[in-house]
Amino acid sequence: MEKEILIFGHKNPDTDTIGSSLVKERLNKKMGNSNCKAVRLGNINKETKYMLDYLKLEAPELIGGVEENQEVILVDHNEFNQSADGIEKAKILEVVDHHRIANFETSEPLTYTARPYGCTSTILFEDYKANNIEISKEEAILMASCIMSDTLILKSPTTTEHDRKALEELEKIAGIDIKAYGLEMLKAGTDLDDFSAEELVNLDAKSLDKNGTKFVIAQVNTVSIEDALKRQEELEEAMNNEIEKNNLDLFVLAITDILNSNSEIIALGKKVESVEKAFEKKLENNKVFLEGVVSRKKQILPNIDKNI
Amino acid sequence: MEKEILIFGHKNPDTDTIGSSLVKERLNKKMGNSNCKAVRLGNINKETKYMLDYLKLEAPELIGGVEENQEVILVDHNEFNQSADGIEKAKILEVVDHHRIANFETSEPLTYTARPYGCTSTILFEDYKANNIEISKEEAILMASCIMSDTLILKSPTTTEHDRKALEELEKIAGIDIKAYGLEMLKAGTDLDDFSAEELVNLDAKSLDKNGTKFVIAQVNTVSIEDALKRQEELEEAMNNEIEKNNLDLFVLAITDILNSNSEIIALGKKVESVEKAFEKKLENNKVFLEGVVSRKKQILPNIDKNI
Numbered sequence: 001m002e003k004e005i006l007i008f009g010h011k012n013p014d015t016d017t018i019g020s021s022l023v024k025e026r027l028n029k030k031m032g033n034s035n036c037k038a039v040r041l042g043n044i045n046k047e048t049k050y051m052l053d054y055l056k057l058e059a060p061e062l063i064g065g066v067e068e069n070q071e072v073i074l075v076d077h078n079e080f081n082q083s084a085d086g087i088e089k090a091k092i093l094e095v096v097d098h099h100r101i102a103n104f105e106t107s108e109p110l111t112y113t114a115r116p117y118g119c120t121s122t123i124l125f126e127d128y129k130a131n132n133i134e135i136s137k138e139e140a141i142l143m144a145s146c147i148m149s150d151t152l153i154l155k156s157p158t159t160t161e162h163d164r165k166a167l168e169e170l171e172k173i174a175g176i177d178i179k180a181y182g183l184e185m186l187k188a189g190t191d192l193d194d195f196s197a198e199e200l201v202n203l204d205a206k207s208l209d210k211n212g213t214k215f216v217i218a219q220v221n222t223v224s225i226e227d228a229l230k231r232q233e234e235l236e237e238a239m240n241n242e243i244e245k246n247n248l249d250l251f252v253l254a255i256t257d258i259l260n261s262n263s264e265i266i267a268l269g270k271k272v273e274s275v276e277k278a279f280e281k282k283l284e285n286n287k288v289f290l291e292g293v294v295s296r297k298k299q300i301l302p303n304i305d306k307n308i
Numbered sequence: 309m310e311k312e313i314l315i316f317g318h319k320n321p322d323t324d325t326i327g328s329s330l331v332k333e334r335l336n337k338k339m340g341n342s343n344c345k346a347v348r349l350g351n352i353n354k355e356t357k358y359m360l361d362y363l364k365l366e367a368p369e370l371i372g373g374v375e376e377n378q379e380v381i382l383v384d385h386n387e388f389n390q391s392a393d394g395i396e397k398a399k400i401l402e403v404v405d406h407h408r409i410a411n412f413e414t415s416e417p418l419t420y421t422a423r424p425y426g427c428t429s430t431i432l433f434e435d436y437k438a439n440n441i442e443i444s445k446e447e448a449i450l451m452a453s454c455i456m457s458d459t460l461i462l463k464s465p466t467t468t469e470h471d472r473k474a475l476e477e478l479e480k481i482a483g484i485d486i487k488a489y490g491l492e493m494l495k496a497g498t499d500l501d502d503f504s505a506e507e508l509v510n511l512d513a514k515s516l517d518k519n520g521t522k523f524v525i526a527q528v529n530t531v532s533i534e535d536a537l538k539r540q541e542e543l544e545e546a547m548n549n550e551i552e553k554n555n556l557d558l559f560v561l562a563i564t565d566i567l568n569s570n571s572e573i574i575a576l577g578k579k580v581e582s583v584e585k586a587f588e589k590k591l592e593n594n595k596v597f598l599e600g601v602v603s604r605k606k607q608i609l610p611n612i613d614k615n616i
Contacts, residue, residue: 100417105410107613109605112409112422130438297417305415 005036010077012204013040015048015149019142020075020120021060027124030133039063041084045203047189051145055138066090076120079103081207096123118163121146125166140173148182152258156295186258190222197234201253210308215250219296225264228255239268256294263293278303313344318385320512321348323356323457327450328383328428329368335432338441347371349392353511355497359453363446374398384428387411389515404431426471429454433474448481456490460566466606494566498530505546509561518616523558527604533572536563547576564602571601586611
C-alpha cells in the first residue's frame with residue numbers, strides 16, 4: 001500500500017488544529033483522495049476533548065515527527081518551528097491556513113490556500129461549497145467548534161464576515177443551538193485546575209523567531225483572571241524555566257477572560273520592553289491588563305513583533 | 309483619493325507576469341475592487357510585445373520599487389529577491405502564484421493562492437469560474453497567451469490538466485485559432501538579434517539563494533540552438549560579468565529550442581559541478597545538451613538546487 005499522506009496542524013494543538021485536520025481528511029476522502037490521515041503533534045486540550053467527546057470521536061493519532069520525503073498537508077499553521085520535527089525534509093503537498101506566512105519554504109510548487117479569516121475551518125467550509133460537496137452533521141459541528149474556538153464565539157476582532165456566514169450555515173446543518181454548545185466547549189477549556197504551571201505555559205504556546213530574537217507568546221483562556229493570577233508565582237517560575245531551557249529573549253503569557261473579552265499579560269525575559277512599547281503601558285509586578293484584547297494573532301503578536 | 313493597490317509580477321517580466329497582472333486587475337475590477345493597477349518591474353520582451361500589440365494594449369507602467377506600507381498584490385512570483393525593491397516593507401495583501409514558496413514572509417495574515425499548475429493565468433481562469441465572472445475576448449487572449457508561453461503550447465512537462473482545460477475553454481471565447489497565434493507569439497520571442505549579450509543573459513533570469521549560495525538560472529527561447537551558440541563567446545563574457553558584479557557562485561543559461569523541445573545549457577562559476585551532478589553529464593566547453601528538457605521550473609531548477 002502507498003504510504004498515507006499525513007494531515008496535521010501545529011504543535012500544542014488547539015481546537016482549530018485538531019478539528020480542521022479531521023475535516024480536511026473527510027473533505028479529501030469525499031473528493032476521491034482516500035489515501036490520507038489526520039494526525040496530531042501534541043496533547044489534546046480540554047476544550048478540544050469536549051468537542052471530540054460530544055461527537056464520540058477518537059483523537060487523531062499522535063506522531064513524534066515526520067520522515068524524509070513523507071507527503072504531508074499542513075492545516076492551521078505554516079511556520080516550520082510550529083510544525084512537526086523533520087518538516088524541512090518532508091514533501092509539503094498543500095497548506096490551508098489563516099496565519100501570516102513566515103519561516104516556511106518548499107523546493108517544489110504546491111497548493112497553498114491562505115485566507116485572512118478568523119479560522120482555518122472557514123476556508124475548508126468554502127472549499128466544500130466551491131466543490132459542491134455535502135457537509136455532514138458531524139463535519140458541521142467540527143467546523144463550527146473550530147470557528148467558535150478561534151473567534152471566541154464571533155467576539156474576537158479576528159472574526160470576519162466569512163466566519164459569521166459559515167457559522168450561520170453550519171448551525172442549520174448541525175441542527176443544535178450552536179452557541180450554547182460553543183459556550184460549554186469554551187468553558188470546558190478554562191478548567192485549568194489539574195494542569196501544572198509548566199503544562200499551562202506550554203498549552204497553547206507559539207514559538208517565534210524574528211531575526212534571531214527568540215520569543216514565545218502563550219495564551220490560556222479563563223472565566224476568571226483573578227483566579228488564574230492566584231498561581232502567578234508558579235507560572236512565572238515555569239516561564240523562567242522555559243526562557244532558560246530554550247534560550248528565549250521573551251516569554252509572554254496572555255490570560256484571556258473569554259466572558260468579558262479582556263486579557264492580563266505576564267511578560268518575562270530581557271526583551272520585556274517590547275511588550276511595554278507594544279501596548280504603551282508599563283508592566284507592574286511583570287503584569288499588564290489589556291482591556292478588549294483577546295486575539296493573539298491580531299492584537300498581541302503583531303504589536304509585540306513590531307517592537308522586537 | 310486612496311492610494312492604488314499595485315499588482316505586479318517578477319523582475320525580468322515574461323508573458324505570464326505581464327498578462328496575469330493585467331488579468332488580475334481586470335478580475336478585481338469586475339469583482340468591485342476598482343482601486344488597483346497593474347504595473348511592471350522591467351522591460352517588456354519581444355514575445356510579450358507581440359501579445360500586447362495584437363491586443364492593442366499599452367504595457368503596464370514601469371515602477372522602480374515600492375514604498376513602505378504600499379499595498380501590493382503579487383502574481384507569478386513570491387520570492388522577495390525576484391520582486392520589487394522595497395517589498396520587505398510593503399503590505400502584501402495577496403499572492404497568486406504557481407512557483408515554490410521561498411524567501412517570502414509577511415507579518416500579517418493574507419490571501420495566498422498557489423496551485424502547482426503550468427501558469428498563473430490558469431489559477432486566475434479558475435477564479436473567474438469560481439466567482440461566476442464573465443471572461444471577455446481580450447481577457448481570454450491574455451490568459452491563453454500566458455498559458456502557451458509558460459507551457460510552450462502545452463508541450464512543457466509543467467503542463468497540467470488544468471492548463472489544458474483552461475486553454476480549450478479560452479480558445480472558444482477568443483474565437484481565433486489560438487495555437488497558430490501562440491506559435492507566432494513564441495517565434496516573435498526568439499528573435500534575439502538586436503539584443504546585446506548582456507541583455508540576453510538578463511532577459512529571463514531567475515536569481516536564487518540557497519543557504520548563502522547565490523546562483524542565477526537564465527533562459528532564452530530559440531528556434532535554432534546552433535544559431536544562438538554562434539554567440540557563445542560573448543554570452544560567456546556577459547555571464548562572467550554578472551558573476552563578478554553580483555558575487556554569484558553559478559550562472560546557468562538555458563538555450564531552449566521551442567520547436568524540438570530540447571535545451572543547451574551553458575554553465576559558469578565555481579559551482580558548475582552542481583550542474584554536472586544534476587544531469588549526470590559532463591560539461592564540454594562549458595556546455596551540455598539536454599534532450600527533452602524545456603522547463604526551468606520542473607526540469608532545470610530543482611535538479612540543480614538539490615545539488616548545490
